[in-house]
Amino acid sequence: MLLEIERLTLHFGGLAALNGVNLSVGERELLALIGPNGAGKTCVLNCISGLYRPGAGQIRFNGQDVTGLRPDQVAQLGVGRSFQHVELFRQLNVLQNVLLGRHLHIRSSLILDGIWWGPARREELAHRRPVEQILELLQLDSLADRPVSELPYGVQKLVGIARALAMEPKLLLLDEPSAGMNRQDKEHLARVLLRIKELLHIPMLWVEHDMELVADLADRVQVLHYGQEIVQGRPHEVLRHAEVVRVYLGHSSAQN
Amino acid sequence: MAMDRHKKIGQKAHASSQAWPGLRRQGILQWLALALLLAFPFIVNPFLLDLANLIALASIGALALNILIGWAGLISLGHAALLGAGAFTVGIMIEEFGAPIWITVPAAAGMGAAIGFVVGLPSVRLKGLYLAVSTLALHFIVVFLGGEYQTHHNLSTGIVIPDPALGPFVLSDRRAWFYVLVLAAAAATVFSVNLLRTRTGRAWLALRDRDIAASAIGVNLTAYKLAAFVVSAAMTSFAGALTAYYQHFVAVEAFSFFLTIQYVAMVLVGGPGSIAGAIVGAAFVIALPQGVNLAISSLSVPPQLKIYTFAVNYALFGLLMGGFLLFEPGGLVRLAVRLWGRLEALLPTATAVELRRPGRAQGPLQLKDDAMAAFTTASSTTDCLLDVAGLTVSYSGLALAVDHLSIRVPAGSIVALLGANGAGKTTTLRAISGFLPTETARITSGTIRFDGQLLDGLAPDRIARSGAVLVPERDKIFATLTVEQNLSIVPTSAPSGNRRAALREAIATYFPILQERQRQLAGYLSGGERQQLAMASALLRDPRLLLVDELSLGLAPALVQELMRLLEVLRRELALTILLVEQNAAAALNIADYAYILSTGRLVKQGPAKELLADAAVQELYLGVSASRRSYRQTAVEQRQ
Numbered sequence: 062m063l064l065e066i067e068r069l070t071l072h073f074g075g076l077a078a079l080n081g082v083n084l085s086v087g088e089r090e091l092l093a094l095i096g097p098n099g100a101g102k103t104c105v106l107n108c109i110s111g112l113y114r115p116g117a118g119q120i121r122f123n124g125q126d127v128t129g130l131r132p133d134q135v136a137q138l139g140v141g142r143s144f145q146h147v148e149l150f151r152q153l154n155v156l157q158n159v160l161l162g163r164h165l166h167i168r169s170s171l172i173l174d175g176i177w178w179g180p181a182r183r184e185e186l187a188h189r190r191p192v193e194q195i196l197e198l199l200q201l202d203s204l205a206d207r208p209v210s211e212l213p214y215g216v217q218k219l220v221g222i223a224r225a226l227a228m229e230p231k232l233l234l235l236d237e238p239s240a241g242m243n244r245q246d247k248e249h250l251a252r253v254l255l256r257i258k259e260l261l262h263i264p265m266l267w268v269e270h271d272m273e274l275v276a277d278l279a280d281r282v283q284v285l286h287y288g289q290e291i292v293q294g295r296p297h298e299v300l301r302h303a304e305v306v307r308v309y310l311g312h313s314s315a316q317n
Numbered sequence: 318m319a320m321d322r323h324k325k326i327g328q329k330a331h332a333s334s335q336a337w338p339g340l341r342r343q344g345i346l347q348w349l350a351l352a353l354l355l356a357f358p359f360i361v362n363p364f365l366l367d368l369a370n371l372i373a374l375a376s377i378g379a380l381a382l383n384i385l386i387g388w389a390g391l392i393s394l395g396h397a398a399l400l401g402a403g404a405f406t407v408g409i410m411i412e413e414f415g416a417p418i419w420i421t422v423p424a425a426a427g428m429g430a431a432i433g434f435v436v437g438l439p440s441v442r443l444k445g446l447y448l449a450v451s452t453l454a455l456h457f458i459v460v461f462l463g464g465e466y467q468t469h470h471n472l473s474t475g476i477v478i479p480d481p482a483l484g485p486f487v488l489s490d491r492r493a494w495f496y497v498l499v500l501a502a503a504a505a506t507v508f509s510v511n512l513l514r515t516r517t518g519r520a521w522l523a524l525r526d527r528d529i530a531a532s533a534i535g536v537n538l539t540a541y542k543l544a545a546f547v548v549s550a551a552m553t554s555f556a557g558a559l560t561a562y563y564q565h566f567v568a569v570e571a572f573s574f575f576l577t578i579q580y581v582a583m584v585l586v587g588g589p590g591s592i593a594g595a596i597v598g599a600a601f602v603i604a605l606p607q608g609v610n611l612a613i614s615s616l617s618v619p620p621q622l623k624i625y626t627f628a629v630n631y632a633l634f635g636l637l638m639g640g641f642l643l644f645e646p647g648g649l650v651r652l653a654v655r656l657w658g659r660l661e662a663l664l665p666t667a668t669a670v671e672l673r674r675p676g677r678a679q680g681p682l683q684l685k686d687d688a689m690a691a692f693t694t695a696s697s698t699t700d701c702l703l704d705v706a707g708l709t710v711s712y713s714g715l716a717l718a719v720d721h722l723s724i725r726v727p728a729g730s731i732v733a734l735l736g737a738n739g740a741g742k743t744t745t746l747r748a749i750s751g752f753l754p755t756e757t758a759r760i761t762s763g764t765i766r767f768d769g770q771l772l773d774g775l776a777p778d779r780i781a782r783s784g785a786v787l788v789p790e791r792d793k794i795f796a797t798l799t800v801e802q803n804l805s806i807v808p809t810s811a812p813s814g815n816r817r818a819a820l821r822e823a824i825a826t827y828f829p830i831l832q833e834r835q836r837q838l839a840g841y842l843s844g845g846e847r848q849q850l851a852m853a854s855a856l857l858r859d860p861r862l863l864l865v866d867e868l869s870l871g872l873a874p875a876l877v878q879e880l881m882r883l884l885e886v887l888r889r890e891l892a893l894t895i896l897l898v899e900q901n902a903a904a905a906l907n908i909a910d911y912a913y914i915l916s917t918g919r920l921v922k923q924g925p926a927k928e929l930l931a932d933a934a935v936q937e938l939y940l941g942v943s944a945s946r947r948s949y950r951q952t953a954v955e956q957r958q
Contacts, residue, residue: 073841097873099843110533136535145871146791148530150523152590161523165535167516171544174515175508185515214738228534240871241900243737244937251949270873277949311875 062087063264064109064232069118071104071288078104079115080288086232090264091254093275093296096285097309102268103145105285106234109266110142111135123231137165141230143221145237145268149209155220156205159195162227163188195226198260199253215246219253226257233257233265239274247274254278272310276300284309354499358492366491368607373498374560376599377505379583380592381552384509386581387590388518389545390525391440392448395455396580399429399550401572403557405463408476408567418481418488422558429554430547437546441539456574463569475568478561494563501559502596505552509592512548521545582638588648597649605637606630701766702728702862702894703749703785708763710744710753710918718744718758720918726862731888731895733905733926736915742898743790745915746866749896750787751777767862782808786860790867793851796840800831803839803850807857816859823891824853827883845876852880856887862894863887869901877901881908906930 064086071079079101086092094102107113109120111132120128127135141162149158167188169181196202199219204212209220218238225233238254239247251274257263269275275282276296283293284305292302299305358366378400385391403425410416410424432455439451467473480489488494512518520541523531532538561567579602587598609630613623645652703726710719719741726732734742747753749765749772765772767785781787795803804824825832828849834842839850848868855863865884869877885908887893899905906912909926914935922935929935 074838076837076841078841097843098845098871098876112529112533131537132529132532133535133537136533142533144530144533148527150526150530152526153519153522157519161519161531161536162534164516164520164523169516171512171517171548174517175512175548177507177511177515181511181515224534237871241738241867243900246737248949248952252953255950255953270871272874274949309873309875311878 063090063123064266065119065121066105066109067119067121069105069108069120070116071101071108071113072116077288079108079118081118082285082288082290084266084283084290086264086266088264089258089262091258091267091278091280092265093267093269093279093282094285095269095272095275095282095309096291099287100285101288102285103236104288106142106236106266106268109135109234110140136228139229139231140234141225141228141232142234143218143225143236143238145240147214147217147221149217149220149224151210152208154206154208155196155201155212155223156189156192158209158220159192159223159227160188162224163192165228191229192227195223198226198256199223200249215242215249218242218246219250222253222257226261226263230263233263235265235267235269237268237270239269239271247271250274251278272300358495363491366495368604370491370494370498370563372600372603373495373502374556374563375580375583375603376502376596377556377559378553378580379587379595379599380502380505380509381549381556382580383584383587383589383592383595384512384521384552385545385549386584387595388513388521388525389542390521391437391542391545392445393436393452393546393549394449394574394577394581395436395452395459396553397572397574397576398456398459399432399553400557400560400576401459401463401569402428402432403554404561404567404572405459405466405476406554407558407561408478409466411478412470412472412476418483418562422555425558426551426555429557430551432554433546433548433550434543436550437543440542440546456577460569460572463567463572467569475566475570478565478567480565481562488562498559498563501555506592506596508552509595513592517541517544582634585638586641586648588650589646591648591650594648594650601649602634605634609633701725702768703896704764704766705745705749706764706766708745708748708765709761710741710748710758711761712758718918719748719915721763722915722918722920723763724913724920726894726896728861728894729888729892730910731884731897731908733897733899733902733909733912734915735899735902735905735912738900739917740915741918742915743866744918746787746864746896746898748773749780750785750864751775751780752787778808781858781860784859784861785864786855786858786862787864788848788851788855788866788868790870794839794842794847794854796838798839799836800839800842800850801835804831804853804857807854817857820857820859820891823887824856827887828853844871845873845880848872848880852883856891860893862896865895865897867898867900869899869904877904881905884908902935903930 062085064084066082066084069079069082069084070077082101082105084092084094084105094105096102104113108115109122109127111127111130111134114129118128119126122135122138122140125138127138127140130138150161153161167184169184173179173181193202193205196205199222201216201219201223204216209217212220218241222233222235222238239250242250254265254267255278257265267275267279269279279296281293282296282299284291284299284302286308291304291308292299300310357369361369378396382393382396385393406425406428407421410421416424436452436455440448443451467475480487482488488497520531520536523534523536524538524541528538564571583598583602584595585598586601587596588594610626613626613629641648647654703724705722705724708719708722709717711717722741722745724732724734724745734745736742744753744758747758748760749767751772753759760773763773767780767783770783772780772783772785775783777787795806798806830846831850831853834846839847842850852865863884868880868884872880881904884895884897888895897905897909902912902914906926906929912923912926912929913920914922914929922929924932
C-alpha cells in the first residue's frame with residue numbers, strides 16, 4: 062500500500078474530529094472518501110499533508126512514517142493536493158500558478174535567480190515544458206496567460222489540480238474537486254481524473270459529494286461518519302448500504 | 318509546432334512578470350533615453366543633480382522594502398535602522414581601521430544580512446501588526462548603539478567619511494557619483510526583476526497570497542520568509558553604506574523613525590509589489606519636499622509664515638499616504654495605468670470597453686415573452702417586496718457582470734436565481750445587499766427597490782436593518798468566537814424583546830445542533846453546521862427578505878435536502894420572503910415558486926419552478942441530467958475518441 066493510515070485521531074478542543082480512522086490507498090487506486098459534513102474527510106487530508114498534527118495514530122507514505130511532518134516536507138516526499146476552496150495564487154496567471162507546482166523540482170539558488178545566471182535561466186525555461194504538457198492534458202493550454210481570478214470557478218478548480226500535478230506527485234489528494242461545478246464542468250473533471258489515473262498512473266484519495274461521479278469513477282469507496290469509518294468497498298455496494306443511505310444520502314437520492 | 322507554442326507561452330509569461338516591459342522594447346527612443354541619462358549630470362544644475370543622486374539611492378532602499386512588503390507580504394518598520402546599520406558599519410570601519418570602500422560596502426551588506434536574519438526570526442510565528450512591532454525593536458537598538466558609539470568616541474556631531482577611493486580613482490565629483498548610483502540602482506532593479514520571474518519570487522508571492530497552499534506545494538515558509546528578510550536587509554544596508562559615502566557623514570540623527578515611514582510611503586505610494594512603483598515612489602517621496610519648498614518660495618509668502626514649511630510638508634505627506642491607501646491601493650503605477658485607460662477610452666476609435674463585455678449567451682435557451690412572464694409584468698410594483706429593474710453591474714468599470722437584469726420577488730414567495738458559476742448570481746445578490754464595493758464593482762444602471770424604498774447606494778448595515786438580510790456564501794461566521802457568541806453579537810433589529818425571544822426559540826427549534834455546540838468555537842464547525850449558524854444569525858435580525866447565497870455549496874446531499882425543506886418551513890412559520898441563489902438548480906427548484914436563470918450576466922429564462930423542472934433544455938443545462946443518460950465514464954471515453 063502506498064498510503065497507510067492507522068487509528069488516526071484528531072481533537073479540536075474537546076471535540077473529536079477523527080476517532081481512530083484507518084485508511085489505505087494502493088498503487089494506481091482511485092479511492093473516494095465520502096460522508097456527511099463534519100465527518101472528518103477534509104481533516105484526514107489535512108493530517109496527511111501536514112496542515113494538522115494528529116493527536117494519535119500513524120500515517121505511513123511509501124513505507125515512511127510521515128506523521129507530524131511539515132507541509133513542505135510532506136510535499137517533498139511526493140504528496141500533492143488540491144483544495145476545497147481552490148486556494149490559487151490569485152494575482153498570478155495560470156502558467157505561473159502551475160509553474161509554482163514545479164517549485165520542488167527547480168534547483169537554483171536565490172542569488173543565481175537574482176542575476177538570471179546559468180542554471181537559473183536554463184531551469185526556468187526547461188520547467189515550462191512539463192507545465193505545458195500538464196496544461197495540455199487538462200485542456201487548459203489556451204488559458205496559460207490568463208489571470209486565475211478572471212476564470213470561472215470550475216476552471217480554477219482544474220488549475221488547482223494542474224498545480225498539484227506539476228509537482229509530479231506519487232499520490233494526489235483531491236478535496237471536493239466537483240463542488241461548484243455544473244454538468245459540463247463535471248464531465249470535464251471526470252475526463253481529467255481518468256487521464257490522471259490511466260496516463261499518469263497517479264493514485265488518488267478523493268473527497269467527493271457528487272455520488273454519480275463517485276459511482277462512475279471510483280475504484281473503492283470509504284465512508285466516514287463522525288470521525289469513524291462505517292463502510293468501505295466497491296462503489297455500487299457501498300452506495301446501497303443501508304447505513305450510508307440513512308446518514309448520508311437521504312431517502313430520495315436512494316431511489317436514483 | 319509544440320516547441321513553437323512552448324516558446325510563445327514562455328515569452329508571454331516573461332512579459333507579464335516584468336514590471337517594466339519597456340526595457341525589452343528596442344528602438345530609437347531607448348538610445349535617446351540612454352544618451353539623455355549619460356548627459357544628465359552635465360545639463361542640469363547641481364541642485365537637481367543632487368536630487369537625482371538621492372533618488373537613485375532611495376530607490377535601492379525602496380526596491381529592497383518592496384521585496385519584503387510587496388512580495389513576501391511581511392511588514393517591517395526597521396528600515397531606517399538597516400540603513401543606519403549599513404552607514405555605521407562604514408563609519409566605524411573607517412574610524413577604527415581606515416578600511417577602503419571595497420571592504421566596507423560588502424561588509425555593510427553582510428551586516429545587513431545578519432541583522433535581517435535575526436529580525437526575520439519572529440516572522441516565522443508573527444504576522445501583520447505583531448511582526449511590525451517586533452521589527453520596531455531593531456530601530457531603537459540601532460539608534461541606541463550608534464549614539465553610544467558617537468558619545469564614546471567624542472564624535473557627537475557624527476563620523477566624517479572621506480571620499481572613497483578605488484585604486485587611483487577617487488570618487489569625489491557629484492557627476493561621477495551620478496553614474497555610480499544610477500548603475501547601483503539599475504543593478505538593484507535587474508536583481509528584483511530576475512527574482513520576481515524565477516522560483517524565488519514566485520514562492521514569495523505564493524506565501525503572501527496563500528501560505529497554506531504554498532506549503533502544500535513544497536515551499537518552506539520559514540526559509541522563504543527569512544530569505545526575504547535577509548535579501549531585503551542586505552540591499553538596504555548596502556544603500557545605507559553608499560549614502561554614508563555620498564553624504565560624507567554618518568550621524569545617528571539621520572536615521573529617525575520618520576525615515577522608516579518615508580520608505581514605507583515610497584512602497585505604498587508607488588504601488589506595493591511593483592518594481593516600477595518602488596522607483597517612482599522613491600522619486601516622489603524624495604522630490605515632494607523640494608517641490609513644496611519651491612512652491613512656497615515662488616509664492617509671495619510672508620517670511621514669518623515660512624517657518625511652517627516643514628508643517629506643510631508633513632501634512633501633505635500624511636494626506637498623500639492616506640489618500641493612496643484609501644483610494645488607490647495600487648499606487649501611482651496603477652493610477653497611471655488607469656488614467657491612460659481613461660484617455661484611450663476618450664479617443665473616438667476606442668472600443669476597448671465594448672469588446673471586453675462577456676460573450677452573450679447563444680445557447681438553446683432564449684427568453685420568451687410569453688405567458689410565463691405574468692409573474693413579472695402583471696403584478697404592480699407594490700405587490701413585490703423586492704423589485705430589481707434593469708440592473709447592470711460592472712467590475713472595475715470594464716467587464717459587465719450583470720447586464721440589464723430585472724427580477725421580482727413578491728412578498729411571501731421563494732424565488733430562485735440559477736445559473737452556472739460566473740453567471741452573475743452572486744454579484745446580483747451583492748448588489749441587493751450592498752456588498753458590491755468590497756469587490757470593486759458598482760451598479761452602472763438600474764434600480765433596486767425593497768418594499769418601495771430604493772436600496773442602491775445604501776451601506777450593507779442600512780440594508781440589513783431595513784429587513785433584507787444576506788446569508789453569505791463565504792466568511793459567514795466568526796471562527797474565533799463560540800457558537801453562542803456568534804449569535805449574541807448579532808445586532809438587534811427585532812422591535813420588541815418578545816419578538817427577539819420568539820426568534821431565539823425558533824432557532825433553538827429549527828437548529829438543534831447549534832444548541833448542542835453552543836460552547837464550541839465556530840471555526841471547528843463542519844460545513845453544514847456553519848451554514849446553519851449563518852442562517853440562524855441572519856434570522857436573528859428579524860428579516861422580511863432572506864437573501865441566501867449558495868446554500869448547497871460543499872454540503873452532503875442529505876443535508877442539502879434537509880436545509881432546503883427548512884427554508885420552506887421558515888417561510889411559512891416566520892412569514893419570510895426568500896431569494897435563493899443556487900448552483901444546485903434541482904434542489905432550489907424543488908422548493909421555489911418561481912425561478913430566473915442567468916447566463917453570463919443576462920437573463921436567459923424564467924418561469925414557475927414546476928415548469929422549469931419539467932423543461933428538457935433546463936434539465937440538460939442546469940439540472941445536471943445528461944440528455945443521453947450516459948455515465949461520466951462513458952462521456953469521458955467517448956470524448957477521447
